[in-house]
Amino acid sequence: MRTGVIGLGAMGMPIAANLHQAGYLAAAWNRTRAKAEAFARQTGAAIASTPVELATQCELILISVSADQDLLEVIDALLSGLAPGSVVVDTSTVSAQTARQVAQQLARKGVHFLDAPVTGGVEGAKSAKLTMMVGGDAVVLERVRPTLEAIVQRIVHMGPAGSGQMTKATNQIMAAGVNQAVTEALAFAKAAGLSLDKVIEAVGGGAAGNWFLSHRGPTMVRDNFTPGFRLALHHKDLSICKQMASDLGARLPVIEMTLIHYQRLMETGYGDEDISALFRLKQKLFEGEP
Amino acid sequence: MRTGVIGLGAMGMPIAANLHQAGYLAAAWNRTRAKAEAFARQTGAAIASTPVELATQCELILISVSADQDLLEVIDALLSGLAPGSVVVDTSTVSAQTARQVAQQLARKGVHFLDAPVTGGVEGAKSAKLTMMVGGDAVVLERVRPTLEAIVQRIVHMGPAGSGQMTKATNQIMAAGVNQAVTEALAFAKAAGLSLDKVIEAVGGGAAGNWFLSHRGPTMVRDNFTPGFRLALHHKDLSICKQMASDLGARLPVIEMTLIHYQRLMETGYGDEDISALFRLKQKLFEGEP
Numbered sequence: 135m136r137t138g139v140i141g142l143g144a145m146g147m148p149i150a151a152n153l154h155q156a157g158y159l160a161a162a163w164n165r166t167r168a169k170a171e172a173f174a175r176q177t178g179a180a181i182a183s184t185p186v187e188l189a190t191q192c193e194l195i196l197i198s199v200s201a202d203q204d205l206l207e208v209i210d211a212l213l214s215g216l217a218p219g220s221v222v223v224d225t226s227t228v229s230a231q232t233a234r235q236v237a238q239q240l241a242r243k244g245v246h247f248l249d250a251p252v253t254g255g256v257e258g259a260k261s262a263k264l265t266m267m268v269g270g271d272a273v274v275l276e277r278v279r280p281t282l283e284a285i286v287q288r289i290v291h292m293g294p295a296g297s298g299q300m301t302k303a304t305n306q307i308m309a310a311g312v313n314q315a316v317t318e319a320l321a322f323a324k325a326a327g328l329s330l331d332k333v334i335e336a337v338g339g340g341a342a343g344n345w346f347l348s349h350r351g352p353t354m355v356r357d358n359f360t361p362g363f364r365l366a367l368h369h370k371d372l373s374i375c376k377q378m379a380s381d382l383g384a385r386l387p388v389i390e391m392t393l394i395h396y397q398r399l400m401e402t403g404y405g406d407e408d409i410s411a412l413f414r415l416k417q418k419l420f421e422g423e424p
Numbered sequence: 425m426r427t428g429v430i431g432l433g434a435m436g437m438p439i440a441a442n443l444h445q446a447g448y449l450a451a452a453w454n455r456t457r458a459k460a461e462a463f464a465r466q467t468g469a470a471i472a473s474t475p476v477e478l479a480t481q482c483e484l485i486l487i488s489v490s491a492d493q494d495l496l497e498v499i500d501a502l503l504s505g506l507a508p509g510s511v512v513v514d515t516s517t518v519s520a521q522t523a524r525q526v527a528q529q530l531a532r533k534g535v536h537f538l539d540a541p542v543t544g545g546v547e548g549a550k551s552a553k554l555t556m557m558v559g560g561d562a563v564v565l566e567r568v569r570p571t572l573e574a575i576v577q578r579i580v581h582m583g584p585a586g587s588g589q590m591t592k593a594t595n596q597i598m599a600a601g602v603n604q605a606v607t608e609a610l611a612f613a614k615a616a617g618l619s620l621d622k623v624i625e626a627v628g629g630g631a632a633g634n635w636f637l638s639h640r641g642p643t644m645v646r647d648n649f650t651p652g653f654r655l656a657l658h659h660k661d662l663s664i665c666k667q668m669a670s671d672l673g674a675r676l677p678v679i680e681m682t683l684i685h686y687q688r689l690m691e692t693g694y695g696d697e698d699i700s701a702l703f704r705l706k707q708k709l710f711e712g713e714p
Contacts, residue, residue, distance in 0.1 A: 230616075252630075253626075253627065253629070253630025253631050253632065254629070254630045254631060255630075255631045258630065258631070264630070265626055265627075265629040265630045267626040267627075287629070288625075288626075288629050290622055290625050290626040291622075292618060292619070292622055292623075292626065293618070293619070297618060300613070300616045300617075300618055301613070301618060301622075301623055301626050301627065303612070303616075304609045304610070304612055304613040304616070304618070304623055304627060305609070305626070305627045305630060305631075305632045306632075307605070307608060307609040307612055308605045308606060308608075308609035308627060308632035308634075308637070309605075309631060309632040310605070311601060311602070311604050311605020311606070311608060311609065312601070312602055312605045312632055312634060314601050314604070314605070314678050315597070315598045315599075315600070315601020315602045315604070315605060315678065316598060316601070318597060318598075318601060318676055318677070318678050318679070319594045319595070319597040319598035319601065320594070321674075322593070322594055322597055322665070322668075322669055322672075322674075322676065323590070323591070323594040325669075325672045325674060326590045326593075326594070326668070326672065328582060328583070328587060328590055328591060328594070329582070329583070332580055332581075332582055332591075333582075333591055333594055335578075335580050336543075336555055336557040336578075336580040336582065336591050336595070337543065337555075337557075337591070337594060337595045337598060339543070339544070339555040339577070339578050340542075340543025340544045340545075340548065340554070340555045340595060340635070341543050341544060341545045341548070341595075341599060341635050341636065341639070341653070342543065342595045342596075342598035342599040342602055342635070342636070343634065343635045344598075344602060344633065344634030344635065344636075345630070345631050345632070345633045345634065346631065346632070346634075347598070349631070363631070375612070378612075378616070379612055379615075379710075382612075382615045382616065382710055383710065383712055384611075384612075384615060384709045384710040384712075385709055386608055386612065386709070387608070387681065387709075388604050388605065388608050388678070388681075389608070391677065391678075391681075419674045419675055419676070419677075420669075420672055420673065420674040422673055422674075
């Protein structure tokens with residue numbers, strides 16, 4: 135299926151590279167043109183000069199951007215080029231409400247939309263081992279599934295439009311809590327004078343084991359906080375989650391705590407680091423800082 | 425190596441059964457005698473009438489009890505029967521301070537002691553896939569390793585006496601945080617009307633994935649809170665962790681929150697349930713309760 139990719143960021147770039155390798159990529163477009171040109175030079179892939187030009191060449195368009203506003207702008211820029219029957223798949227993390235709004239906007243032009251956020255980190259994007267959680271029409275999903283399988287390992291159809299994003303919100307909440315768990319525990323272990331590499335080995339194999347400990351533990355204990363997943367971006371996601379929970383009449387105590395911690399890290403210049411930079415703050419608890 | 429087991433609880437019973445199957449179990453003893461007799465009937469294993477009787481028959485004694493005081497009482501009861509050069513391995517979760525105290529007490533009689541708490545849950549104990557984190561003399565550990573390998577999959581030597589328990593404390597802190605993460609996220613997903621089985625499938629494969637979600641998620645979403653790991657026991661462990669952190673001059677925000685949540689669950693009669701019963705409390709957040 136002739137596929138276009140919009141957005142060549144930390145996730146979009148390896149996604150586009152895998153589609154190109156599988157022979158599906160018709161063209162890519164990126165807001166910052168220099169990035170698209172670098173991608174074209176590295177891979178030999180074609181780049182489009184505008185979203186509309188890309189839309190006219192493709193039956194399937196994959197979007198990977200950072201925030202709700204970016205998605206809405208991309209959709210506006212694509213709209214006049216999209217043929218009825220074509221499919222837009224958004225792999226970004228945005229609110230369920232925005233996803234439902236875009237689905238309705240495209241439906242009026244006879245264009246299908248799937249909200250299809252992913253998890254598995256940059257590693258998963260590179261190795262095509264992402265998990266995709268999809269909201270929208272199951273029949274449309276089946277049509278594009280063979281192409282999507284070039285970039286993901288697992289696809290779970292969650293329900294109607296917006297339910298992919300609700301599932302991703304659940305994922306972001308869980309990831310925040312696991313980050314709290316791992317960084318607080320490792321700060322304790324460090325203060326206790328234990329070998330952190332041995333702790334990761336011992337704890338990782340048991341009932342407290344988790345992806346984040348195995349993949350970010352070894353780097354965070356070496357003060358390496360290269361993203362991975364940018365802390366400021368997770369802060370944005372969690373703000374949306376807090377609002378969603380509030381709309382459901384509830385509070386999320388772990389998320390409220392994490393938003394405060396992330397805010398403090400962003401104010402002290404760590405917003406562009408990986409979310410494991412929370413380890414910086416947890417260590418301060420053992421150095422007598424509040 | 426002729427091995428005795430003291431304590432046939434949720435963990436001790438399958439540990440003793442695996443040692444018996446491997447041909448290492450000389451005898452078992454349990455405070456409540458009826459439990460030991462039931463174990464003997466089921467497996468054909470021998471039981472000792474007192475700890476001293478067990479001590480005289482064994483070169484290696486494995487202990488699996490619930491709390492510091494239980495361990496101290498068992499050591500007192502064993503003491504007169506232990507031969508110099510024999511090895512006592514405590515798989516219980518107690519404070520590092522108690523572990524160091526017991527190590528010194530036994531050393532005065534020429535008996536070796538390893539603090540060797542385990543992780544992997546009741547499932548890990550049954551399938552002999554536990555991970556063991558060991559504090560004490562590495563040479564002594566090598567002597568008993570072949571026997572221990574009948575009950576565990578991985579053994580990590582952490583350092584001197586007490587460091588096994590410090591590592592287990594780290595594990596218990598992480599487990600509490602992961603419990604917070606998983607239950608808060610699944611309560612959100614439930615309130616959002618998602619299929620929780622699909623959420624577990626989609627989220628479990630990605631960067632928020634963890635043992636607890638895969639093993640306790642499917643039961644907690646069916647209101648099944650059979651332990652597993654008893655909530656009141658985790659509360660006891662976390663109280664010790666909080667004290668240890670306080671001794672290191674620090675606070676553990678996630679643990680303090682969890683202690684309050686567990687306390688509330690214990691007061692309303694859920695202390696004997698699995699720690700995943702925290703899901704009960706998180707769901708109440710979405711039902712307008714504080």
